[in-house]
Amino acid sequence: MKYAKQVGKKKQETNQIIKHEPKDAVRLNKYISNSGYCSRREADKLIEQGLVYIDGELAVMGSKVQDGQKVTVDGKLINKQENFVYIVLNKPKGITCTSDLKDKSNIVTYMNYGSPIFPIGRLDKDTTGLILLTNDGDIVNKILRSSNEHEKEYIVRVNHRITNDFIENMRNGVTIYNAVTNAYQQTKPAIVNQIDDYTFSLIITEGMNRQIRRMCTALNYHVDKLKRIRVMNIKVDYLDQGCWRYLDEKELEVLNSMLHD
Numbered sequence: 599m600k601y602a603k604q605v606g607k608k609k610q611e612t613n614q615i616i617k618h619e620p621k622d623a624v625r626l627n628k629y630i631s632n633s634g635y636c637s638r639r640e641a642d643k644l645i646e647q648g649l650v651y652i653d654g655e656l657a658v659m660g661s662k663v664q665d666g667q668k669v670t671v672d673g674k675l676i677n678k679q680e681n682f683v684y685i686v687l688n689k690p691k692g693i694t695c696t697s698d699l700k701d702k703s704n705i706v707t708y709m710n711y712g713s714p715i716f717p718i719g720r721l722d723k724d725t726t727g728l729i730l731l732t733n734d735g736d737i738v739n740k741i742l743r744s745s746n747e748h749e750k751e752y753i754v755r756v757n758h759r760i761t762n763d764f765i766e767n768m769r770n771g772v773t774i775y776n777a778v779t780n781a782y783q784q785t786k787p788a789i790v791n792q793i794d795d796y797t798f799s800l801i802i803t804e805g806m807n808r809q810i811r812r813m814c815t816a817l818n819y820h821v822d823k824l825k826r827i828r829v830m831n832i833k834v835d836y837l838d839q840g841c842w843r844y845l846d847e848k849e850l851e852v853l854n855s856m857l858h859d
Contacts, residue, residue: 718742
């Protein structure tokens with residue numbers, strides 16, 4: 599596997615801009631994710647599998663970690679992360695947004711960063727563009743939670759000539775199946791602007807699995823190309839595919855303000 603290429607500053611020196619609320623005890627899944635080992639969701643799986651111990655005792659879902667306690671995952675000591683990093687990658691096609699090293703196309707191996715990081719959310723394997731990576735598990739849910747109305751912007755190319763009806767349907771919402779709620783639901787209204795006969799830009803504030811592809815399929819279109827170009831205030835801009843950079847100080851300041859409104 600080829601590795602991602604860094605551009606810009608070699609070291610991030612602005613990791614204290616994102617503010618965190620101090621707590622005496624934290625939930626175990628949050629403690630693990632804050633270490634940069636994996637996301638909270640993956641930490642829950644590790645706990646369920648009986649691979650997590652606190653001070654030598656088998657941990658259970660909902661356990662909390664007190665200051666000074668030792669946490670191990672599959673025999674490895676997990677240390678609380680103090681120096682956070684925030685990265686934007688222009689993901690190429692073929693890379694999977696998972697921390698599972700058993701997946702040969704996983705994004706962690708592709709980044710080859712040198713210390714534990716994980717992706718914030720997902721882009722499917724065939725989608726390119728902006729993906730954020732971090733070792734700060736505290737901000738993941740704040741960014742991804744649909745109720746926070748955080749924007750994500752995409753460029754979409756489809757296989758048929760775009761009609762006015764198609765644009766209006768995409769703007770107003772399309773009924774698709776939501777595997778999380780196990781029910782069909784209408785997507786939230788979106789901002790849609792046609793670029794040419796086959797291409798449009800789309801801004802959404804939610805992120806169901808393969809949502810854009812399934813919205814188009816429901817309207818009898820097929821997505822030929824899909825690229826994410828923005829998440830909140832973070833843009834992919836000049837980054838070539840396969841390249842990554844640290845978020846700069848201004849980006850972190852704006853991001854912090856958006857996460858704590």
